[in-house]
Amino acid sequence: MAVELDERLERYAELAVRVGANVEEGQNVFINAQIEHAPLARALTRAAYAAGARYVDVTYRDQHVRKAMIELGPDEALTHTPGWMKERGEALAGAASLWTTGDPEPELLSDLDGARVGRAQMKALAEIGRRHMAERVTNWSGVAYPNEGWATEVFGEPDVERLWEAVAFCTRLDEPDPVAAWRDHMARLETRAAQLNELRFDALHYRGPGTDFTIGLLPTARWMSALFRTSQGREYVPNMPTEEVFTTPDPRRAEGTISSSRPLALLGEVIRGLRLIVREGHVVEVEADQGADVVRSQIASDDGASRFGEVALVDGTSRVGQTGITFFETLYDENATCHIAYGFGIPEVFDGDAGDDLNVSSVHTDFMVGRPELEVDGLTKDGQTVPILRNETWQLPE
C-alpha cells in the first residue's frame, strides 16, 4: 500500500525543512513532535530525507503522559531527564532539528496543581538546549500543525480547514513559489534591521492607549531578523512564520507604563488587558483585567524576570497581523504586531560576550503591544526623535 499524501502538508514540510531548518545533505535530523502532530512529523521526515538527511530520528511526546506524571508521579519525576534523552540532546550538536507546536488540548493541565505544572520540566535537557543555542551548533526551526483542538481554541469550533488557510497564508505557502517568497521576505526584514543598526538609536519610545514607555537600547546589541546562522555559517529561520526585527534592550533602562494590545496565552491561562508599570528597568506593578497573578508570579520567579529581554518591531504588512486572528500560540501571535518580552535576553544580537548587557532569567514572555494607535519613535543620543511606526506603517525609507 502506498501512502496517500496530502499535497499541502508535504509542501509545508518541505518549506520547513528547506527554508526553516535548512537541512544540509548528510546531516542527522531530529524531530520533536506531539503525537497529535504525527502527520506533520511524517511529512517532515519524508522532506528531510528528500533534502539528503542521513538519518531522521523522531521523538514523540504525549501531554497526557506528562499530565499523569504531574498528577500521580513522585516529586523527583517532575524534573527528571532520562539518561538517553540527555544523550539524544547532546547529539543535536551539528545536526538539524525541527519541532512542532499547535496545542490540541490547551486546557489539559488547567485543573492540576499549578506549582507542580510549573516545576515539570526536564531540567538537564533544557540546560543542554540553552548551551547549544549559545554555541549555535544546530540549525533548527519550529512550525505549527493545525488540528481540531487548536482550531476550537481559536475559532470556537473545530474548523481545521480555516486554521490551515490562516497558517498557509502566514507561512507564505499560498505563494506560487514559497521558497522565493521567503527569500524576498527575509531580505526585506534584513534591510529593516540594517537600517535600524545604521540609525544607532539610544532608546525607543512607545506612545498610545494606556502606554507611555521608554526603553533603552545598547550600542553593543544589533537589530536582527530571524535569519540565524550557525557557527558554521549555515543560515536558517528558527520560526515560521516570522515578521519581526528585534534586539535585546538595555536591562537597566526602562521607564513608564506599557499596555498589551492582545490577549496572551500563558501557562494554561489567558491574560487580558495587561498593564505593566516600570521604574528604572524593573516592572514594579502588574495590572490586568484577567490573569494578573500568573504574570506577577512569573515576574517574581527570579532577579531578571522583572527586566526586559527583547523588543521587536512588526508593522501592518505582517501576514499574521493581517489575518486579525488571535492564535493563542506565541509562534504566531508574537508576529502579529510589535511585542516586548520580560525575562532573558537573546544572545545572538551581541557580537561578543554581552556581559551585564544581557538580561539573565529563567523566563522569557513575549506580549503584544502593537496596534494602529501605537506610535513608536527612535530616540538618538543627541536628542533627535525619528518616527518608526505610525498607524502600523513603517516610517523609515524602504
Next chain:
Amino acid sequence: VTDAGSPEARRTREERYAELAVHVGANVQAGQLVDVIARVEHAPVVRAVTREAYRAGASYVDVYYTDQHIRRALIEHAADELLSWTPPWLLSRAKEVGRERAAVVALTGDAEPDLLADLPGERVGRARMLEIAEESNRQINERLNNWTVIGVPNEGWAQQMFGEPDLDRLWKAVEYTVRLDEDDPVAAWRAHVERIGERARSLNDLQLDSIHFTGPGTDLRVGLLPESRWQGVESHTAQGIPYVANMPTEEVFTTPDLRRTEGHVRSTRPLALYGRIVKGLEMRFEGGRIVDVKADEGAEVIEGQLETDDTAAYLGEIALVDGTSRIGKTGLTFFDTLFDENATCHIAYGSAYAEAVEGGVIEGVNVSTVHTDFMVGGAEIEVDAITRDGTALPLLRNDVWQL
C-alpha cells in the same frame, strides 16, 4: 448489576485493560522505572497504562512511541548501512531498562498492516535495530525485567481481521481472550496461572524425552533436553518477581534440544510475518535442522528469515495448547503472533527461552536473532509424550488435554 454511577462503571475499557497489564502482566513494583513501548496509534491505552503505573508506585514512566511511517521513510530513503543501525541514545535507553531492572509494558496491534507491503522485502526485513534486538535477548535470558506484551485494538487491525473497521468487535474479542469479560479478571488470571502451572508441573514430573506430533501432513518428533523445564503463564525475574509475559497466554512451553528434531510438519493456521501472510507451510527436519521449506504462499519470507544466521533453522520453542484456549475458541485469526500462537500448539524456529532450561543457555539451547512461532496443533493432530524409558503417553486427542 453495576450501577451506572459506580466507580466500576465509570472506568473505561482502556483503564480496565491497563490495570490488568500493570498489576498482573508486568506486575509493576513500587519504586520501579517503567518502560512503555508503543506505536502512536496506541495512545489511549498508553495513557491509561501510564496512570496505572504511577498509581502502582512507579518512580518514572518512560514512554517511547514508534511510528511505522517513519520506518517506511527510512526503508525508502536511507543508505543501506543505516537500515539496521541503532542510534546510540536508543541503545542507551535499552541498556538503562536492563540496568535499572525496569518493568516493561510493550504494546502490539498493527494499525496499518499493509503499510510496508509495496517496499522491497529485502530492505523491510533488514530494517530493525540489531543492537537493540541483541540487548533485549540478553535481558530476557538474564531475566532482568518483569515485562508484559498486550495487544491494542485499533481500526486498522480490525479491518484486517474482519474486513471492516469494527473496533468494538475486536475489543470484545481481545477482552474475552484476556479475561476482561470476567467480573473479577485478576481472580480469573490467578485461577488460570494455577491451572496451566499445574499442567507444567505434571509434564515436568513425567521426565520426558520428546514430543511426537502426528496428523495430516505431520509426523514430527521434537527432542527435549534433560534440563528442559515446562512453564506456563507465569514467569519470574532473577530476583523473584512474578509476571505474565504475554496477555493472552494459554500455552505450556519449553525449550527443545536444538539437535533432536526429526520428521515433517504441516502448519495448521496462516502465519503473519513481516507484513506477509504465509499459508500452507510445510517443513522437513533432519538432525534438528530445517532442511526443506514449502508453502502455498509466502515461502520466500520464511527462507529469507532462515538465512539470517547459522542457528535460525533450528527450533527454540515447543508449546502445547488445548481446546480450552480462549483464542482457539474465538475461531478468529488475529494476524498477530501474540494471539495466534495461543490458539493451538506451536513450535518456533530461532532463539530459545533460557528461562525454560535448568542452567540457562547450555549446550543444545538455541541462540539466534530470530524467533518465529508457527501453529502445528488442532483437532486432527495427536500429540504424545515419550518418556525417557520409551513409553508413549497421550497428551492431546481431539484438542482435549489427556493428563
